[in-house]
Amino acid sequence: MKENSKPNLALHAISFCLVFVVGYTVAIVPFDFLPQSISTVSDDDVELSDALKKVRTEYLKISDKADRTLIYKLFAGSAEYLSHAVSLKTTAQFDPMLGRVQSSYGWERDKHKEFTDAVSDYLIEVGYEEPRKLSTEEDRKWFRDIFRSLADAIKG
Amino acid sequence: MSDLSHLGGWINDPQAVETAMSSLPHPVFQDSWGPIKDSGKDQVVLLYNFIEKVAGAVPIRTQTIGDCVSQGAAYAVDAAKCVDIYIHNEWEEWVAETATEDIYAGARVVIGGGEISGDGAFGVWAARYCNEYGAVPRGKYGKIDLTEYSGNKARNWGKPSGGVPKTLLDIAKQHSILTVSRVDTYEQARDLLANGYAVTVASNQGFSSSRDSEGFAKPEGEWAHQMCLLGVDDNYKRPGVLCMNSWGVWNAGPKRNNQPDGSFWIDADEVEKRMLKVGDCWAFSGYEGFKPRKLNTRII
Numbered sequence: 001m002k003e004n005s006k007p008n009l010a011l012h013a014i015s016f017c018l019v020f021v022v023g024y025t026v027a028i029v030p031f032d033f034l035p036q037s038i039s040t041v042s043d044d045d046v047e048l049s050d051a052l053k054k055v056r057t058e059y060l061k062i063s064d065k066a067d068r069t070l071i072y073k074l075f076a077g078s079a080e081y082l083s084h085a086v087s088l089k090t091t092a093q094f095d096p097m098l099g100r101v102q103s104s105y106g107w108e109r110d111k112h113k114e115f116t117d118a119v120s121d122y123l124i125e126v127g128y129e130e131p132r133k134l135s136t137e138e139d140r141k142w143f144r145d146i147f148r149s150l151a152d153a154i155k156g
Numbered sequence: 157m158s159d160l161s162h163l164g165g166w167i168n169d170p171q172a173v174e175t176a177m178s179s180l181p182h183p184v185f186q187d188s189w190g191p192i193k194d195s196g197k198d199q200v201v202l203l204y205n206f207i208e209k210v211a212g213a214v215p216i217r218t219q220t221i222g223d224c225v226s227q228g229a230a231y232a233v234d235a236a237k238c239v240d241i242y243i244h245n246e247w248e249e250w251v252a253e254t255a256t257e258d259i260y261a262g263a264r265v266v267i268g269g270g271e272i273s274g275d276g277a278f279g280v281w282a283a284r285y286c287n288e289y290g291a292v293p294r295g296k297y298g299k300i301d302l303t304e305y306s307g308n309k310a311r312n313w314g315k316p317s318g319g320v321p322k323t324l325l326d327i328a329k330q331h332s333i334l335t336v337s338r339v340d341t342y343e344q345a346r347d348l349l350a351n352g353y354a355v356t357v358a359s360n361q362g363f364s365s366s367r368d369s370e371g372f373a374k375p376e377g378e379w380a381h382q383m384c385l386l387g388v389d390d391n392y393k394r395p396g397v398l399c400m401n402s403w404g405v406w407n408a409g410p411k412r413n414n415q416p417d418g419s420f421w422i423d424a425d426e427v428e429k430r431m432l433k434v435g436d437c438w439a440f441s442g443y444e445g446f447k448p449r450k451l452n453t454r455i456i
Contacts, residue, residue, distance in 0.1 A: 071456060092249075092448055098455060109454055116454050123453040131448040133247065 051122040052153040058115040059154045067112065068154075070105060074098070075151035082144035091143055092131040119150065160403045164380035165222025165276035166358040166436070173436045176267065176280045177338060180287070185337040185344050185439055194343075196350030202387040203235040203354055204398065204416050210238040214386075214416040215253040218404035220307030222275030223314070224382045226260035227402030228356040229282035231384035232440035233259075233291045235354035236333060240443055243352055248445030252293040255302040258328060261313030261320045262289055270316030277314075279358035279382050283336040283438035289320075290328035290444065297324055334442030338435065342428040345397060345437075349388035353441040357399065358382040359431040363420060367409030370394060373420035375430055385427075389413060395424040 048056060062068050078098060088094060102109065110116050123129060126146055134140050177183040204214045215234065219227050233254040240246040262285035263277040264270065294302050300321055302309075312318055320328070339345050345355050362377030372394065387398030389412075398419055401407070405417045412421065422431075431437060 074456065089245075090448070092451060095451060095455060102456075109456060116456055119456050120453040123455070129450045129453055131451055 048153055051125045052149060054118040055115070055122050055150065056153045058112070058118040062112050062115060070107060072151060072154055074102065074107070075147050075154070079144050079147035079151055082140065082147060088134050090131055090133050091128070122150070160406055163219055163222060163224060163403060165224045166380045166382045167272070167276045167278055168360055168380060168434070169278065170435055173278055173280045176278060176284060180284065180336065182335060182337045185339050185348065188337065189344060189347065192347045192351050194347065196346035196388060196390055198391045199350040200389045200391050200413070201350045202398065202413055203239065203349065203352065204386040204400065204419070205414065206238040206242045207234055210242050210250045211253065216404055216416065216418055217256070217305070217402040219402045221311050223256060223260040223307065223310045224402060225263060225277040225279055225282045225358065226256040226310065228279070228358070228382035228384040229259050229286055230254040230256045230291065231386060231400050232354035232356050233286060233333060233443060235386055236440050236443040237445055239352035240445055246445060247448065249448045251446050252295055254291050255294045257302060257306060257310040257313055258320045258324055259285055259291055260310040261318055264314045265316065265319040273316060275311065279356050279436040279438055283356065283440065286333040286440065287336045288332070289325060290330065290332035292324065292328050292331055297327055300324055331444045331446070333440050334444070337439050339437045339439050340432055340435065342424040342432065345385060345427065345432060346388050346390050348439045349385060349397065353439040355385040356382055356438045356440070357385055357427070357431045358436040359434045361430040363422070365407040367407060367411065367420050369410050371410055371412035371415055371421045372396060372423060373407065375426050386419070387413065387415070396421045397424070397427050
């Protein structure tokens with residue numbers, strides 16, 4: 001009987017990588033890319049679903065710029081990580097990793113309740129709630145695009 | 157180490173076992189051995205490692221009454237679950253270690269018909285209960301709280317006038333063990349373990365509480381007891397099986413192959429001669445598990 005995976009080890013490794021990716025985003029993205037664009041976000045030329053518009057609206061109500069920056073980095077970092085995370089077998093494996101990354105940044109979920117509500121509504125709308133296997137490239141792209149859409153929705 | 161043999165609860169009655177197993181579709185593994193015969197030769201397969209990987213740790217059960225038959229069966233169910241998830245990639249999730257109180261009552265009352273007044277059961281009764289009804293993970297089921305092991309609850313439910321609460325029985329039926337089959341030789345146990353089947357072992361054989369330098373325990377004393385085999389190492393100079401007891405950390409001594417606390421290795425010839433040949437040892441495989449729950453969407 002062969003073992004076909006080593007989830008625990010992989011989980012730790014992936015978690016480490018995700019921290020790295022988020023950190024990497026912080027490190028390499030030009031300074032003016034995040035804060036300035038976030039503070040001057042405009043609805044003019046962005047095609048968003050109603051759920052993502054709500055995410056964006058609630059995001060813009062967050063007055064703490066540091067929180068807004070970190071939220072963007074978490075979504076963008078997640079999308080970036082999921083572009084490469086071929087060892088992830090199911091969508092259910094991702095949330096614990098995201099939670100650890102958030103903890104490492106001192107982030108507490110539901111800090112901005114209305115924003116969390118809006119993100120939750122969007123995730124339910126796109127089917128995130130139902131756990132799925134990540135068997136094919138299409139599955140992975142679908143999952144990655146959830147986070148990419150969130151990042152894009154709050155990007156200026 | 158203290159003598160815990162009073163916690164034994166297996167009843168040696170070959171005739172009763174024969175009668176109880178007659179309704180099983182594949183009562184004797186010998187008859188269906190062919191497809192996997194010798195597949196475990198020279199193999200090392202450690203089911204407890206799969207449990208550790210899926211559940212995070214191997215449960216260390218500590219029985220307080222003579223309900224060893226349910227304890228051994230629960231280990232076999234744990235292993236079946238984890239093999240399904242980890243090896244067979246089944247779309248299920250680990251919820252918690254398998255509860256024992258319902259298996260004990262199910263064995264004694266639902267299958268056994270409440271014939272026994274004192275503690276104890278046959279191995280075949282627990283195997284049949286898990287197969288014909290099922291087994292549930294520890295947790296709360298309405299007003300029934302199986303979160304923590306309770307010897308008293310097991311004893312009360314296991315009384316002839318007791319039984320498994322109906323609501324629990326209905327839930328258990330959705331989570332059955334798909335096949336159980338009697339195992340009679342080391343080679344059968346080896347091939348079964350190598351293919352992800354856990355094997356309950358019931359006998360009157362006791363063992364030393366001190367493991368030797370290779371993790372084995374010497375047969376000594378008498379225990380009317382059921383335990384569970386959770387690993388095989390047929391590639392070692394001393395071929396043998398890993399036996400998991402349910403007395404907590406009751407023994408000591410060197411370990412091998414990352415074996416769990418409370419366990420010991422048994423030499424191949426000893427397990428066959430002293431345990432498997434008794435005729436109440438059962439292989440469990442396939443568990444109707446729990447589909448993954450919905451994901452938390454409050455992620456930020």
